[in-house]
Amino acid sequence: xxxxxxxxxxxxxxxxxxxxxxxxxxxxxxxxxxxxxxxxxxxxxxxxxxxxxxxxxxxxxxxxxxxxxxxxxxxxxxxxxxxxxxxxxxxxxxxxxxxxxxxxxxxxxxxxxxx
Amino acid sequence: xxxxxxxxxxxxxxxxxxxxxxxxxxxxxxxxxxxxxxxxxxxxxxxxxxxxxxxxxxxxxxxxxxxxxxxxxxxxxxxxxxxxxxxxxxxxxxxxxxxxxxxxxxxxxxxx
Numbered sequence: 599x600x601x602x603x604x605x606x607x608x609x610x611x612x613x614x615x616x617x618x619x620x621x622x623x624x625x626x627x628x629x630x631x632x633x634x635x636x637x638x639x640x641x642x643x644x645x646x647x648x649x650x651x652x653x654x655x656x657x658x659x660x661x662x663x664x665x666x667x668x669x670x671x672x673x674x675x676x677x678x679x680x681x682x683x684x685x686x687x688x689x690x691x692x693x694x695x696x697x698x699x700x701x702x703x704x705x706x707x708x709x710x711x712x713x
Numbered sequence: 714x715x716x717x718x719x720x721x722x723x724x725x726x727x728x729x730x731x732x733x734x735x736x737x738x739x740x741x742x743x744x745x746x747x748x749x750x751x752x753x754x755x756x757x758x759x760x761x762x763x764x765x766x767x768x769x770x771x772x773x774x775x776x777x778x779x780x781x782x783x784x785x786x787x788x789x790x791x792x793x794x795x796x797x798x799x800x801x802x803x804x805x806x807x808x809x810x811x812x813x814x815x816x817x818x819x820x821x822x823x824x825x
Contacts, residue, residue: 633813633814635816640818641803641818641819641821642816642817642818642819643756643805643816643819645714645812645813645814645815645816648812648813689755689756693814700758701756701758701814703755703756704755705754705755706755
């Protein structure tokens with residue numbers, strides 16, 4: 599069975615602070631994908647990143663960076679110099695690789711960036 | 714990524730009534746998915762809809778309560794039947810793209 603744990607329910611930071619959202623996953627599969635999605639107050643789910651289990655390289659995209667550590671089954675997400683527009687609920691998700699597989703979502707972390 | 718639209722974007726309904734939610738995709742897709750997100754909760758898969766066959770429902774969801782149609786490769790509907798306040802949720806349709814699963818904007822349903 600697959601499981602995604604986002605232990606941080608809510609985080610508040612002051613604008614321009616850095617913030618890291620934690621994600622720990624469980625799976626018995628040897629190949630899988632990990633994802634991060636952003637859900638702003640408007641409700642739509644915005645895809646941010648996909649990481650293949652074979653690729654442990656960290657990734658940076660602008661103010662966003664992701665740290666994938668297979669040894670600790672973690673896929674953490676850092677926002678540098680946070681902005682008010684980053685306020686949203688962030689979901690970490692997991693799926694098996696190979697065609698369509700059911701996506702397992704974490705419970706989400708609500709990030710509030712205070713101006 | 715696919716462009717997904719949903720109608721209605723939100724609705725307020727009375728207990729005991731039914732609401733049909735439409736999902737339109739700008740490209741042909743084999744599988745479409747319907748998710749529910751209850752207030753403050755994560756996403757839960759309701760069912761998978763393939764064109765030309767009956768939808769496959771997840772544990773805890775039944776066809777009588779959530780009938781789904783998939784008449785072609787770009788369109789699907791989800792009906793929430795005999796609604797109760799517990800059905801108040803965001804309902805999202807989704808398709809698989811080349812890099813991830815992409816979601817529609819959601820239908821925010823409130824049942825009084």
